[in-house]
Amino acid sequence: MSVVVSGVSVLIPGADSAKALAVGPEPGAAPVEPAALVGRKGLRYKDRATQLGYCLTSAALADAGLLGEDGTVSGGDVGVVVSSNYGNLDTVVRALDTLREGTVSATSPMDLPNASSNVIASSAAIRYGLRGPNLMVCNGATSGLDAVNWAATMITAGRVDRVLVIGVEPDNDVVQRLLGGGHAVDGGAAVVLEDAGAARARGARVRAVLGRYVRAAGVGAVLERLAASGVPAPAWWHLPGTASEGVGADLLPGVERTSLPEHSGRASGALGVLQCATAVGLFDECGEGPVFAVCGTDADDASAGLVLLEPPAPETV
Numbered sequence: 001m002s003v004v005v006s007g008v009s010v011l012i013p014g015a016d017s018a019k020a021l022a023v024g025p026e027p028g029a030a031p032v033e034p035a036a037l038v039g040r041k042g043l044r045y046k047d048r049a050t051q052l053g054y055c056l057t058s059a060a061l062a063d064a065g066l067l068g069e070d071g072t073v074s075g076g077d078v079g080v081v082v083s084s085n086y087g088n089l090d091t092v093v094r095a096l097d098t099l100r101e102g103t104v105s106a107t108s109p110m111d112l113p114n115a116s117s118n119v120i121a122s123s124a125a126i127r128y129g130l131r132g133p134n135l136m137v138c139n140g141a142t143s144g145l146d147a148v149n150w151a152a153t154m155i156t157a158g159r160v161d162r163v164l165v166i167g168v169e170p171d172n173d174v175v176q177r178l179l180g181g182g183h184a185v186d187g188g189a190a191v192v193l194e195d196a197g198a199a200r201a202r203g204a205r206v207r208a209v210l211g212r213y214v215r216a217a218g219v220g221a222v223l224e225r226l227a228a229s230g231v232p233a234p235a236w237w238h239l240p241g242t243a244s245e246g247v248g249a250d251l252l253p254g255v256e257r258t259s260l261p262e263h264s265g266r267a268s269g270a271l272g273v274l275q276c277a278t279a280v281g282l283f284d285e286c287g288e289g290p291v292f293a294v295c296g297t298d299a300d301d302a303s304a305g306l307v308l309l310e311p312p313a314p315e316t317v
Contacts, residue, residue: 003152004312005208006162006199007064007192008280009056011037012185012264018207021189021274022281027263031171032187042127046114048170049087052187053120056166057128060190065204066162072129078192079132079154079163082121083147085140085269086184090174091115120168132160137269141240142215142296143167144272145305149213151193161198166190167273171265179266188270189277207280211291211308219297219304223251226293226306234293234308236282238275258282272296272305279309 008018011032014025034051035043038058043051061067061078068074091114113119118136125134133154137147144167151163168188169175175184199206212231216222219240227233237252239259258278260267267274275294282292291311297304 001156002196003155003193003210004196004199004206005191005210005276005280005309006194006204006206007060007062007066007190008207008277009059009063009190010274010277010281011052011055011059011189012187012274014264018189018277018281019284020281022258022278022285024261025264027261046123047088047091047119048172048186049084049168050114050120050123052168052170053082053124053166054127056168056188056190057124057164060164060166060192061128064162064192064194065202066192067128074129076162077132077160078130079134079151079160080121080125080130080166081135081137081147081151081154081163082118082124082166082168083137083139083143083269083273084120084168084188085138085143086169086175086178087117087138087269088114088119089178090170090172093174120166124164124166130164132163139269140303141268141271142303142305143269144267144274145213145294145296145307146215146272148191148193148210148272148276148307149215149305152210152213155193155195162192162194164190164192165273167267167270169266169268169270183265185260185265185267185270185274188267189273191273191276191280206312208276208283209310209312211310214306215303217303219251219295222295222304222306226308231308232291234291236279236292238278238292238294240271240295240297240304272307276307276309283311
């Protein structure tokens with residue numbers, strides 16, 4: 001069973017589409033304003049990550065042709081897998097500070113549902129009528145690619161025909177303290193993965209074809225497993241970090257490289273999904289592009305994941 005990308009959305013400062021992300025986010029851009037994209041209704045009391053998730057959900061579903069006139073999905077279940085490591089950390093910290101300084105009665109009842117670790121995934125499902133399996137992944141820098149793999153696994157297992165995958169990270173005081181003064185990407189990307197037959201049956205535009213997924217201890221081990229599988233080496237490689245970090249500089253010699261710019265900040269759990277969106281943007285720009293490898297790894301290179309994406313066949317575009 002083949003899994004394809006039938007929808008994509010990107011929303012980070014300086015880039016609001018897959019093509020813009022592939023070209024490179026503009027530096028110095030203003031933060032994303034969710035109310036301007038999805039309206040103010042339903043945003044009150046929602047943390048920044050959930051608000052950004054709403055924007056990504058709406059845009060990706062619309063791009064895939066799944067969003068109805070009422071702003072929800074009908075005519076078939078859609079699953080949701082969200083990747084975020086910082087997510088609702090600000091809500092949790094605020095609640096803990098309140099408990100430490102006062103009592104339980106001092107906490108806000110509006111914070112309670114938002115303190116759940118899967119609030120982004122569940123909120124997106126409720127708002128947009130996504131009735132399929134619902135999963136939140138918080139697994140370090142490989143989290144985005146792991147989320148893509150779990151979504152593909154649900155589809156190939158026959159659980160659901162379509163899954164929305166969101167990778168999103170907010171930027172706020174709590175996250176900046178955690179990063180030692182650095183900043184997060186304050187946005188992310190979403191892709192709609194779909195069974196190829198189901199996409200073909202509804203006449204959906206195929207943006208990319210999902211290839212092999214590899215998980216191992218470190219980037220080098222991932223590439224060794226990829227080579228041992230007999231899969232041809234990719235022609236493009238999206239580095240796990242920024243170009244200045246030099247991750248994998250001695251690996252895949254001669255392979256074209258791309259990466260998020262330094263000014264975009266730490267992508268963390270959004271990284272893998274942003275990388276997949278970059279591949280779609282390059283395919284859109286170049287037409288019949290090469291096989292594209294995306295790679296996520298943790299800070300000490302103790303584990304890494306890799307996903308291959310291929311351009312769609314001409315008859316499926």
